[in-house]
Amino acid sequence: MKLFPALVSVTAPPLGPTPTSQRVSVAGDPSRYCTVSGASGSCTISGLLPGTTYTFTVTSTDDYATSASSPESNPVVVAAQ
DSSP states (O other): OOOEEEEEEEEESSSOOOSSSEEEETEEEEEEEEEEEEESSEEEEEEOOOOOOOEEEEEEEEOBBBOOOOOOOOOOOOOOO
8 A cells, every 4th residue: 555645734832932843743653753843844754544544743842851742633634645
């Protein structure tokens, strides 16, 4: 079966320290992730099954620490390209 990527975007939270990077992970499978350098931006997570529903979580890192994982995103279905 052919696998597909998902382009995900994150925006820095309005309060608190400005992130230096943000890691976006497939919820329940932290081995599948991508990293946004800086406070906001996009990255691509590869190897996802088309027609499958996924949710994502984010951890933010600043100059001092890494945050706890965010709540899961709204569900999204990976479209075949």
